[in-house]
Amino acid sequence: NAGVTQTPKFQVLKTGQSMTLQCAQDMNHNSMYWYRQDPGMGLRLIYYSASEGTTDKGEVPNGYNVSRLNKREFSLRLESAAPSQTSVYFCASTPGESEAFFGQGTRLTVV
Amino acid sequence: EDQVTQSPEALRLQEGESSSLNCSYTVSGLRGLFWYRQDPGKGPEFLFTLYSAGEEKEKERLKATLTKKESFLHITAPKPEDSATYLCAHTNFGNEKLTFGTGTRLTIIP
Numbered sequence: 563n564a565g566v567t568q569t570p571k572f573q574v575l576k577t578g579q580s581m582t583l584q585c586a587q588d589m590n591h592n593s594m595y596w597y598r599q600d601p602g603m604g605l606r607l608i609y610y611s612a613s614e615g616t617t618d619k620g621e622v623p624n625g626y627n628v629s630r631l632n633k634r635e636f637s638l639r640l641e642s643a644a645p646s647q648t649s650v651y652f653c654a655s656t657p658g659e660s661e662a663f664f665g666q667g668t669r670l671t672v673v
Numbered sequence: 674e675d676q677v678t679q680s681p682e683a684l685r686l687q688e689g690e691s692s693s694l695n696c697s698y699t700v701s702g703l704r705g706l707f708w709y710r711q712d713p714g715k716g717p718e719f720l721f722t723l724y725s726a727g728e729e730k731e732k733e734r735l736k737a738t739l740t741k742k743e744s745f746l747h748i749t750a751p752k753p754e755d756s757a758t759y760l761c762a763h764t765n766f767g768n769e770k771l772t773f774g775t776g777t778r779l780t781i782i783p
Contacts, residue, residue: 566716593769595770595771597773603775604775605717605773606773607773618770652716652717654717654771656771658769660722661707661719662707662719662771664716664717664718665716666715667715
């Protein structure tokens with residue numbers, strides 16, 4: 563089982579460039595999440611999707627957009643990257659009120 | 674405002690030296706309290722879910738407990754391979770967003 567797959571694993575962007583982080587899960591889970599992790603800040607929720615076709619803002623949504631394309635896929639888009647968005651991004655999925663499964667992360671550097 | 678605070682931020686123990694990590698929460702309508710382990714360069718890995726005060730769960734050298742205000746992750750006779758960052762998280766009734774604390778970085782010295 564692949565679980566939660568994130569692409570790419572590493573990315574360097576110039577300020578102002580755009581990109582989409584991809585996430586796919588093969589566990590038929592309803593809920594999916596995007597988090598960012600910065601040193602000393604823990605995991606902060608960017609966006610959340612309780613089911614296909616629904617999305618909700620988390621703690622730090624500014625500068626990001628998301629799309630729940632179908633039940634499997636949940637993408638995160640940076641329209642105009644800024645150095646403050648340098649971080650490690652994690653996607654997760656959960657069937658509901660139980661354990662969440664995380665991807666391996668995308669390490670993004672904005673220069 | 675709902676808040677989860679983990680302490681200490683970092684903990685260094687000798688191999689075999691038992692200790693506890695703390696997760697204090699001020700959350701209205703706590704639904705679930707979760708513990709995760711995160712190794713460097715990897716995503717968090719699920720350890721335990723606790724739902725009600727008094728509940729305890731164990732896995733190898735780890736035991737998680739829950740009271741009305743805090744959760745503890747007890748580690749008994751730890752080994753170097755237990756070195757990792759331990760994260761607690763919660764969900765609320767009516768809001769199933771999984772919200773994390775900042776974690777405790779645990780180092781076990783051989």
